[in-house]
Amino acid sequence: MENSAPAGRYDMIVKSSEILTPSGRVDGQIAIIGERIVGILARDAVATATQVVDAGRRPVIPGLIDTHCHFRDPGYTHKEDYYHGTVAAAAGGVTTVFDMPNVDPPTTTAERLRAHLENAQSKAVVDFGHNASGVVPENIAELAEAGATAFKVWMMQDIGRDYPHPPGTSVTNHAVLYRIFEAVAETGLPLYIHPHDHDLYALFVERARAQWGTDFRSYARALRGGDGVVLNTAIASILEFQRSTGARLHVLHLSTRDGVRMVREAKAQGRPVTAEANPFAMFVTNDWEKIERKGPYSLGFWVPAEDNPAMWQAIEDGTIDVIGSDHGPHTREEKEVGWTDMYTAPGGSPFIEQYLRLMLTEVNKGHLTLERVVELCCSGPAKLTGYDGQKGSITIGADADLVVLDMEHEEVLHADASHYRCGWMPSEDFLATGRPAMTILRGKVIMVDGEVSAEAGSGRLLTPASRRSRVGA
Numbered sequence: 001m002e003n004s005a006p007a008g009r010y011d012m013i014v015k016s017s018e019i020l021t022p023s024g025r026v027d028g029q030i031a032i033i034g035e036r037i038v039g040i041l042a043r044d045a046v047a048t049a050t051q052v053v054d055a056g057r058r059p060v061i062p063g064l065i066d067t068h069c070h071f072r073d074p075g076y077t078h079k080e081d082y083y084h085g086t087v088a089a090a091a092g093g094v095t096t097v098f099d100m101p102n103v104d105p106p107t108t109t110a111e112r113l114r115a116h117l118e119n120a121q122s123k124a125v126v127d128f129g130h131n132a133s134g135v136v137p138e139n140i141a142e143l144a145e146a147g148a149t150a151f152k153v154w155m156m157q158d159i160g161r162d163y164p165h166p167p168g169t170s171v172t173n174h175a176v177l178y179r180i181f182e183a184v185a186e187t188g189l190p191l192y193i194h195p196h197d198h199d200l201y202a203l204f205v206e207r208a209r210a211q212w213g214t215d216f217r218s219y220a221r222a223l224r225g226g227d228g229v230v231l232n233t234a235i236a237s238i239l240e241f242q243r244s245t246g247a248r249l250h251v252l253h254l255s256t257r258d259g260v261r262m263v264r265e266a267k268a269q270g271r272p273v274t275a276e277a278n279p280f281a282m283f284v285t286n287d288w289e290k291i292e293r294k295g296p297y298s299l300g301f302w303v304p305a306e307d308n309p310a311m312w313q314a315i316e317d318g319t320i321d322v323i324g325s326d327h328g329p330h331t332r333e334e335k336e337v338g339w340t341d342m343y344t345a346p347g348g349s350p351f352i353e354q355y356l357r358l359m360l361t362e363v364n365k366g367h368l369t370l371e372r373v374v375e376l377c378c379s380g381p382a383k384l385t386g387y388d389g390q391k392g393s394i395t396i397g398a399d400a401d402l403v404v405l406d407m408e409h410e411e412v413l414h415a416d417a418s419h420y421r422c423g424w425m426p427s428e429d430f431l432a433t434g435r436p437a438m439t440i441l442r443g444k445v446i447m448v449d450g451e452v453s454a455e456a457g458s459g460r461l462l463t464p465a466s467r468r469s470r471v472g473a
C-alpha cells in the first residue's frame with residue numbers, strides 16, 4: 001500500500017480490486033480531491049465522496065499517453081481535426097496526446113507553434129501538447145521556449161506526395177541533421193526521428209516498380225527492400241549522432257530485428273535512447289495476408305515475418321519503451337488510389353481509439369501482462385515527455401487520469417462505431433477482447449461505454465514550463 005490520506009471526505013472515490021499502481025496491484029480505493037489523486041486507501045477504509053465509481057473486479061489503469069498522433073489540424077481537416085481526434089482518444093482510454101508537426105503550416109517557428117497550440121486549445125477534449133518540427137536548427141531554442149514537448153524530424157525528401165511529409169518536416173542532409181541533434185541536446189528535450197535512408201529507398205522503389213508495378217504490394221516491398229537496410233542504415237546513423245552529441249534520441253517506428261539489436265546495445269551502454277513501436281506494425285502489417293486483403297488501408301509499411309519475434313521480444317523486455325498510436329487518418333478517396341498506385345497515395349491510418357483494445361486482447365491471450373501495457377502506454381510515455389509524477393501513473397499527487405477496463409467485453413471492431421472523421425480503420429473486423437469502459441480525466445468522467453461527454457476546449461495544454469515536480473505536487 002502506498003501512502004494513505006486520512007480517511008475522510010473526497011470529491012471522487014474509484015474502488016477496484018485491481019488498481020494498477022507503480023508498486024503493484026492494490027485492492028482498494030483511489031481518493032481524489034479536485035483534479036488529483038490524494039490517497040490510495042485500503043478497501044475497508046472509511047471514506048465518503050460526492051461521486052463513487054465502484055469498478056468491482058474491473059482493473060483500473062492510468063489514462064494512456066499517446067506521444068505520436070496526427071490530427072491533421074490545421075491544414076488537412078478533411079481527414080481529421082483536433083476535436084474528433086481527441087474525442088476518439090477519450091473513447092480509447094487516452095487522456096493525454098502529443099500531436100505531430102506535419103500540419104499546414106508545419107510548426108517550424110515559435111509563432112507557428114503558439115498558433116497551433118491556441119487552435120488545439122479551442123478543440124481538445126483531453127490534455128495535450130505538441131511535438132514541434134525540428135528541421136530548422138536555428139529555431140529549436142525558441143520552439144523549446146514556446147512550449148514544444150519534443151522535436152520531430154522525418155529523414156525524408158519530398159517524394160512526390162504532399163503528405164505525410166510536406167516541406168518543413170523532413171531532412172536528409174547529415175550535416176543539417178547533426179546540427180539539429182546539437183541544438184535539441186541544448187534544450188534537454190527528446191528528439192523523435194522517423195528513420196529512413198532516402199537514397200536507398202529510391203533504389204528499392206526503382207527496382208520494385210520494374211518488378212511489380214506501382215500497386216500497394218510493390219510499395220510495401222520497396223520500403224523493406226534489402227532486408228530492412230532502408231531503416232537500419234538510418235537507425236545506425238542517428239544512433240551515432242546521438243552518441244556524438246549526447247541528445248535524447250527517441251527512435252520511432254522500430255520494426256526491424258537489427259534496429260532492435262542496435263537500440264538494445266545503445267541502451268545497454270546507458271545512453272539516453274528510447275524506442276517506439278506502433279500498433280500498425282504489431283497487429284496489421286506484420287501479416288502479409290492482411291496487406292493483401294486491406295491493401296492501401298493497411299499501409300504504412302510491411303513488417304516481414306522474420307522481424308516479428310524480435311519486435312515482440314523487444315516489447316516484452318523493455319527495449320521498446322513506448323507504444324505510440326501513430327494515428328494518421330486519410331480519406332477513403334485518398335487511400336483508394338493505392339490499390340493501383342500506392343506511390344502517390346498517402347501512408348498512415350487511424351488507431352488512437354483501438355490500440356488499447358488491441359493491447360488488451362494480447363493480455364487476454366496471455367502474450368503480455370497488463371503491467372507491461374501500462375508501462376508501454378502510460379508510464380513509459382510519461383517518462384519520455386517528462387510528465388512522470390503528474391501523468392501516466394496511479395500515484396499520490398498525480399492527476400486523476402484513470403481508465404476502468406472491462407476485460408471480458410468481446411467486440412468485432414467497426415469504424416462506424418468509432419469517432420473518426422475518415423470513416424474507416426485498418427483494424428476493421430478485428431475481434432477484440434477487453435475495452436476501456438470508462439475514462440476519467442483530472443477527476444472528471446469524460447467517457448462511459450464509448451459515449452464521450454467532454455466539451456471542446458476542456459483539454460489542458462501541457463508544456464515543459466507547466467510540468468509539476470513529483471515533490472510538492
Ligand SMILES: [Zn+2]
Pocket residue numbers: 068070100326328
Ligand atoms: Zn507518424
